[in-house]
Amino acid sequence: MICHDRINLRGWTTRLGGVFVAAVLCLLPWTGTAEAHGSVVDPASRNYGCWLRWGSDFQNPAMAQEDPMCWQAWQADPNAMWNWNGLYRNESAGNFPAVVPDGQLCSGGRTEGGRYNALDTVGAWQATDITDDFTVRLEDQASHGADYFRVYVTEQGFDPTAQPLTWGALDLVAETGRYGPSTSYEIPVSTSGYTGRHVVYTIWQASHMDQTYFLCSDVNFG
Numbered sequence: 713m714i715c716h717d718r719i720n721l722r723g724w725t726t727r728l729g730g731v732f733v734a735a736v737l738c739l740l741p742w743t744g745t746a747e748a749h750g751s752v753v754d755p756a757s758r759n760y761g762c763w764l765r766w767g768s769d770f771q772n773p774a775m776a777q778e779d780p781m782c783w784q785a786w787q788a789d790p791n792a793m794w795n796w797n798g799l800y801r802n803e804s805a806g807n808f809p810a811v812v813p814d815g816q817l818c819s820g821g822r823t824e825g826g827r828y829n830a831l832d833t834v835g836a837w838q839a840t841d842i843t844d845d846f847t848v849r850l851e852d853q854a855s856h857g858a859d860y861f862r863v864y865v866t867e868q869g870f871d872p873t874a875q876p877l878t879w880g881a882l883d884l885v886a887e888t889g890r891y892g893p894s895t896s897y898e899i900p901v902s903t904s905g906y907t908g909r910h911v912v913y914t915i916w917q918a919s920h921m922d923q924t925y926f927l928c929s930d931v932n933f934g
Contacts, residue, residue: 749797749798749800749852749853749854749856749918749923749925750797750850750851750852750853750854750856750916750925751796751797751799751850751851751925751927752848752849752850752912752914752927752929753849753850753851754840754847754848754849755839755840755842755846755848755912755929755930755931756840756929757796757799757914757927757928757929758781758785758818758831758837758928758929758930759785759792759793759796759799759828759831760796760797761782761837761838761840761930762779762782762785762786762793762796763793763794763796765779765782765838766779766782766786766793767793767794770786770790770793779838780835780836781833781835781836781837781838782837782838784830784833784835785830785831785833787830788829788830789826789827789828789829789830791827792827792828792830792831795824795827797851797853798824798827799819799820799823799824799828799831799925799926799927800820800823800918800923800924800925800926801820801821801823801923801924801926802921802922802923802924803922804922804924805922806917808879808915808924808926809879812926814876814877814878814879814880815832815876815877815878816832817832817877817878817879817913817926817928818831818832818877818911818926818928819831819832819926820924820925820926821926823926831928832876832877834872834873834874834875834876835873836873837872837873837930838930839909839930839931839932840929840930840931840932841931841932842912842931842932842933843933843934844902844903844904844906844933845900845901845902845903846901846903846931847898847899847900847901848861848863848886848898848899848901848912848914848929849896849897849898849899850896850897850898850899850914850916851895851896852893852894852895852896852897853895854920855893855894855895856893856918856919856920856923857890857891857892857893857894857918857919857920858888858890858891858897858916858917858918858919859890859917859918859919860887860888860889860890860917861886861887861888861891861897861899861914861915861916861917862884862886862887862888862914862915863884863885863886863887863899863901863912863913863914863915864882864883864884864885864912864913864914864915865882865883865885865903865906865910865911865912865913865931866881866882866883866910866911866913867881867882867883868905868906868907870910871909872909872910872911872930873909877911877913877928882913885901885902885903886899886900886901886902890919891919893919899914903933906933907933907934908932908933908934909930909931909932910930910931910932910933911928911929911930911931912928912929912930912931913926913927913928913929914926914927914929915927
């Protein structure tokens with residue numbers, strides 16, 4: 713069973729009832745994500761966080777009030793959460809602004825046929841509390857390895873709850889060398905001068921081919 717099969721169950725909701733759908737979903741194996749790739753799990757990327765908080769209860773209308781940015785993302789395309797580890801582009805050739813325009817950084821330039829477009833929606837996404845010195849942790853289910861990671865933080869004064877994310881708003885705070893194949897990676901980051909709400913933007917250049925992951929994590933410094 714793959715993620716697309718799981719999401720086809722959405723159409724059953726009106727015919728068979730939400731309770732039955734929820735029961736079926738609970739019985740399905742989670743092989744959809746296991747067959748894919750990876751993402752930042754701490755501080756959680758937008759769609760990983762939505763899957764983590766609501767994957768077992770994604771039809772709960774309470775999400776609209778408790779977690780409205782995740783709610784709009786689930787409504788736009790549940791596959792963006794089930795496939796939290798598939799937000800990548802191939803053949804970028806390192807020229808990222810050319811393929812990922814301003815305002816589309818969190819969706820990887822509307823990659824995968826627009827599956828992740830809702831992640832670009834401006835608003836108060838749930839944020840992870842961090843300090844000046846923090847660690848970006850990634851999960852790599854396919855053990856691709858990395859040519860490098862680049863970690864950015866939005867500049868002080870930029871408001872991600874009210875402004876679309878742009879390349880010009882990003883400060884590079886960490887850049888690594890090569891990582892060998894593994895199921896997890898850690899990138900230590902040391903910063904100063906950041907307070908309040910920000911986006912941590914991670915670029916993961918995989919080693920197995922020209923495949924690049926573009927990952928937005930909402931954070932709160934201090």
